[in-house]
Amino acid sequence: MRGVSTRQYQGVIPEMADTVGVSKSSVSRQMIEASEAEVEALLGRRFEDVNLLIIYVDGMEFGDHVMIGAVGVDADGHKHVLAIREGATENATVAKELLEDLVSRGVKPDQKRLFVIDGSKALRAAINAVFGAQHPVQRCRAHKLRNVLDHLPQDRNSQVKSAMRAAWKLDADGGMARMKKLAEWLERDYPAAAASLREGLEDCFTINRLDVPPSLHRCLATTNIIESPHSGVRMRTRRVCRWRDSAMAKRWMASAFLATEKNFRKIMGYRDLWALDAILHGSKSAARREAVA
Secondary structure, rough: OOOOOOOHHHHHHHOOOOOOOHHHHHHHHHHHHHHHHHHHHOOOOOOOOOEEEEEEEEEEOOOOOOEEEEEEEEOOEEEEEEEEEEEEOOOHHHHHHHHHHHOOOOOOOOOEEEEEEOOOOOHHHHHHOOOOOOOOEOOOOHHHHHHHHHOOOHHHHHHHHHHHHHHOOOOOOHHHHHHHHHHHHHHOHHHHHHHHHOOOOHHHHHHOOOOOHHHHHHOOOHHHHHHHHHHHHHHHHOOOOOOOHHHHHHHHHHHHHHHHHHOOOOOHHHHHHHHHHHHHHHHHHHHHHHHHH
């Protein structure tokens, strides 16, 4: 879990001092017990007093097993690991259970917030069912870009990538019009790419439609905010050669998430989150906007 590099050994040696010479099975049992406790700690967190403005949801693979993770950002820009759940974002039941669990632990469904997701239709439907259709949803542009490019030959990738990125810099109406023209151009030779581009297109322009400050676009346009913690999880689990079951994946993900959370920083552009707060909550946050000004 630590990776035991020369820069981290100081935190490992005291913990290992009493276990030198202990069998592999004993160490494994201790790891299981400790990680089970961390799963309970993570899934027992309460959020009544946390003003969450943004919730990111994305999936992660552990061998043949898939886990969903949720990370929230509060009004001050601090990130919080919210939940984990066995299953993929494409699984409607799992997606709904994840969101219902958040509600049961104090994430109020009547408080409007922005969701940033990987593009799963099941997850989009679960957000509407649990929180309501009034919550804006931004689809990850990085996922959309990869999905479209996967249907194209290599020599077309650069041209289409540039066109899509240029469209995302426009206002919502202008950007969508540009994307639709691109889809028409792709339709003749690459119909699968055109279909992928059109699918869920409106949700790719949610932050443009909300007129969110450009300083926040980099963090709100993709699920990179949760993929960064995922990178920390991968780093801490890279030595695991065999994932026996989903319970093992869940334990390791919880432990690695909590360890990675200690290094969390505020999101880029956090000083302009008051603007998103005002957009989401209207007059309630207008006073805050004037105070900040």
